[in-house]
Amino acid sequence: MTEQPKIAVIVVAGGKGARAGTGAEDVPKQFRSLAGMPVLARTLSSFLAIDGISAALPVIGDGQEAHYAAMGLVHPRLLPPVTGGATRQSSTLAGLEALALDPPDIVLIHDGARPFVEPQVIANVIAALDDASGALPVTLVTDTIKRSHDGKTVGGTEDRTQLFAAQTPQAFRFADIYEAHRRAIEMTDSFTDDAAIAEWAELRVALAQGSPRNIKITHPEDFARAERMIEREMTMETRVGLGYDVHAFTDGDRVVLGNITIPHTAALKGHSDADVVLHALADAIYGALADGDIGKHFPPSDMQWQGADSRIFLKHAADLVRARAGRIVHLDATIVCEHPKIGPHVAMMRNRIAEIVDISPSRVAIKATTSERLGFTGREEGIAAQAVATIELPRSD
Known part of the structure; x- marks a missing residue:
């Protein structure tokens, strides 16, 4: 009988969420309430509901400890949060360093502001690792994409059949992405996407089926959209x-x-x-x-x-x-x-x-x-x- 791989998830949630606004109180977007439940709590619960996930590790920002504690999250597979760095790349590396003490076979890296990730998307990226070092969920680009060199005039039209919108969770063989992150941080901390680090390290990254529902809350209007999604589901x-x-x-x-x-x-x-x-x-x-x-x-x-x-x-x-x-x-x-x-x-x-x-x-x-x-x-x-x-x-x- 084949032994099941040990799978952990890092949920990166250390940003200030300035583009989303902070609402009535000075609360980063990942800790704001979404239909009565904090965004980050919703995100973590999506992974903790899957038995195959052995551990979930939140990475929060410096000074956000009180916001995290206020959520009152308790689960046997939820690890204590670690403090991230000034960039997403450095925050992810902090999470990888923490997991390296008891390394999983596979690590999923997910945006804390994507609370609607579905089990099928998670399963898709894990399955795509059968013949690759990494995998990310994507959706097709349906709009015509224009390129501009000055932001004022059209400089060309992209071939959208070769374009895909990247989502998370992105899945990797732990040893491969950990080594890639450690090498990359010596050069720059400006990578905003873990798959980009894997590409830079010349790892094979596969595409997996994502979901239009797997939205990232970035702007104030995204909260309104997310509330509508939840309201709709409650009435379905x-x-x-x-x-x-x-x-x-x-x-x-x-x-x-x-x-x-x-x-x-x-x-x-x-x-x-x-x-x-x-x-x-x-x-x-x-x-x-x-x-x-x-x-x-x-x-x-x-x-x-x-x-x-x-x-x-x-x-x-x-x-x-x-x-x-x-x-x-x-x-x-x-x-x-x-x-x-x-x-x-x-x-x-x-x-x-x-x-x-x-x-x-x-x-x-x-x-x-x-x-x-x-x-x-x-x-x-x-x-x-x-x-x-x-x-x-x-x-x-």
């Missing part, structure tokens, strides 16, 4: 829907499952492309919305859907969720058949489904099973699929 409800579909085999040489074409000795018979996976998933979403089924939205009597790509149906269901200010949390489908073999195509299906509904592939599960030669699927007369959709919607009652 979770819905679960179930979907089922079956199609019989007919003459042909391929089937479409999960929007992936798979060679086979037969085809599936249906009004559209007979993709039982997408049909079951769409019906599961419609069920969670309490809004009928595919037949209601795309009647089989309507000839415009003859031979249609079933991604149309699934995308429509996902669009209805967004139209109601909701989000798809998770999709789970099970394919029941003797043949073809599904395993080699699961990764492609997950990626394609995630693309259609615009969520991370980590939120899509595809499984396959046989019916032990029982029933119509056991006799290889057709293929069935069951699906469960978990969504969040604003409360309507």
Whole structure:
């Protein structure tokens, strides 16, 4: 049995937060209340809620001890705070020095002013270390980015397909980033990003999927946005829907499952492309919305859907969720058949489904099973699929 790596997190929270303002009292942003709970307390609790995190180490600023103590945080895996330096780089190094007394295998370095970090983002950066010394979560840049040499006129346009917005936590193999930090501080203390130090040290840094929700509180308006996010979550409800579909085999040489074409000795018979996976998933979403089924939205009597790509149906269901200010949390489908073999195509299906509904592939599960030669699927007369959709919607009652 493989031993699990020891993982610690450094939460850097030593800044004065001048750009965010201090509110009515002279309190740095990381100690200000956000919906009744200090920002830093929210951030630390996000990591302490994960059993795989062995220790959380806060790094606070000189003179901030009273603010930290006032939060009254107690947890068996929460280490006493250490005092950082004048820059983020020096503060992070102070945290690394403290952990070096009992070094972890992996260290996560996170901004204390990012209180909405999600478990999936944390898992993503840890997983990305499988073949790299470091990893950071990123989101795609969707705006067109202009470059200017004088701040007044356009000097060029960047290729945004090669641009990503960096977030934290950034994950590293402890020994690698500790050595890089110790070398870097001898040259400068102006690095504002740990991945940049890793790049400077010529370490391989991988990209991992971040989250638009993982915002950093920097300006006064960010507090208002964060309050709205919390208020929205408090008024959201979770819905679960179930979907089922079956199609019989007919003459042909391929089937479409999960929007992936798979060679086979037969085809599936249906009004559209007979993709039982997408049909079951769409019906599961419609069920969670309490809004009928595919037949209601795309009647089989309507000839415009003859031979249609079933991604149309699934995308429509996902669009209805967004139209109601909701989000798809998770999709789970099970394919029941003797043949073809599904395993080699699961990764492609997950990626394609995630693309259609615009969520991370980590939120899509595809499984396959046989019916032990029982029933119509056991006799290889057709293929069935069951699906469960978990969504969040604003409360309507």
